[in-house]
Amino acid sequence: MCTTSAEASEGKTADLTSLGLAETAVAVRNGDITSEAYTAALLQRARSQAELNAFITIDEAAVLAAARDADKARAAGSAAPLLGMPLGVKDSYLTAGLPTSLGLGSLAHFVPREDADAVRAIKTAGALVFGKNNLVEMSYGLTGTNARYGQVKNPHAHDRVSGGSSSGSAASVAAGIVPASFGGDTVGSIRVPASLCGVVGFKPTTGRWPRNGVAPISHTLDTTGVFARSVEDCALVDQVVTGEQSAKPPKAGYDMKGARLAYAPRQFLELVDPEVEARFRDVVRRLREAGAEVVEVDLGDDFNALIQTATWNIFFHETMGAISEFIRSHNIPITFETIYEGLRPELHETWGHMVLPGGGGAISAEAYQTALSVSRPEIQRRFDKVFIDHGADALLQPTTPCTAPLIEQQTSFQIAGRDVSNITLANHTVSASSVGLPGISLPVGLSRGGLPIGLELDAPLVRDRELLGLARRIEGVLGTRPAPI
DSSP: OOOOHHHHHHHHHHHHHTSOHHHHHHHHHHTSSOHHHHHHHHHHHHHHTGGGOOEEEOOHHHHHHHHHHHHHHHHTTOOOTTTTOEEEEETTBOOTTSOOOTTOGGGTTOOOSSOOHHHHHHHHTTOEEEEEEOOSGGGOOSSOOOTTTOOOEETTEEEEEOOSSSHHHHHHHHTTSOSEEEEEESSSTTHHHHHHHTSEEEEOSTTTSOOTTBOOSOTTTOEEEEEESSHHHHHHHHHHHHOOOOSSOOOSSOOOTTOEEEEOHHHHSSSOOHHHHHHHHHHHHHHHHTTOEEEEOOOOTTHHHHHHHHHHHHHHHHHHHHHHHHHHHTTOSSOHHHHHHHSOHHHHHHIIIIISTTSTTOOOHHHHHHIIIIIHHHHHHHHHIIIIISOOSEEEEESSSSSOOBGGGTTEEEETTEEEEGGGGGTTTHHHHHHTOOEEEEEEEEOTTSOEEEEEEEOSTTOHHHHHHHHHHHHHHHTOOOOOO
16 A cells, blocks of 8 residues: 655654653754754644644744754754753743733733743753644633633543633643643642643742742742653653752553552542543552552541631632732733723633632632631641651642533533532642642543543652652553554
């Protein structure tokens, strides 16, 4: 059977876009492929997947020119760790010379003069900004909706949500458009879309990654982070951004002997889709069979209520001040009031009720201080019982309580026969956010309907590199690395 030149070209493009970040970086440094050829293949992939609405901005000429410069640098002897690697960047990160909209139509043409610190770090390591990923307006939402730039669609099923707020970042990695992308996470905005789109999503310990130059929601809860198709790729980006290295990078093909894991069924399995629960319990079984010790723990009858109240009180109370300070300190040509007035109706109503000081649901200073000084220490004490008293390396749970909801039902849907709102998608991720724990979501297969299911691991504060090593071991045992769609 003859193969046409067009079919051969398409096959070559598919081969390139299926490569992971770490393996592609090695291939470029070794001269096996060029950054220009790889970038061109990704651009072709982006054009073919345009219906996803994963990107707001891609400057094709600029990114190809940057790739050619990377190839020249390689010829001159550069061995930078991310040399010539095109990465996606959530459009809440400032990018010098490339528009940064924050998801708002009113900032569609705003071009910063500076890079966010995390963007500067990857550029210094040789990476290219492939484009700016679509997101929920002001990163305020969990489903991927955007009134100005369009709903981000799930690559596994275009009638399903991608998750949010880092919606385009997750979708672009899942679709093979970029090997990795920056996101942001306040209550789950990396881990939720990672779970729903079937990629790895890593949220570092809050404050461990630089946040300067990234539009905020809450200075207490916000963190930058990354999506990729493997833990190894996330670990590479983490190493570049922080400068930290693991003492012994784990290798593929090992077991789980010596690992001690915990799970809390009363807190994380009471409102979960039956198929998601079945997959989670199968994962626990397989990890035990691989040699891990998995213990059941109980975080307390009031744990979920404590988490929800404390975290959302901090989240809503800090939003106005955090955004106002960001606008002022980075000379963003907009005011908080203009942002508020231009929000889509549902979000405008939420801000009017919860974010503005005069709103009917505004969080009082007393409630805010209670969340910070009473609730957070108590939450940390509960986690310490898991990590110290029980000796667990990580706490496991389903990342999201269900698979991706239908776009047309994204504001209200059912989980296990119960009516819920989209905020329920963060029911499990919010716990790590409440006290800043590092967390990672791994894809652990597909539902009967072909939708991804995620597994979250949360670890003690600043044990990020250990968490990445553990996650890589679990990835090796479960075979969780998916192929691009």
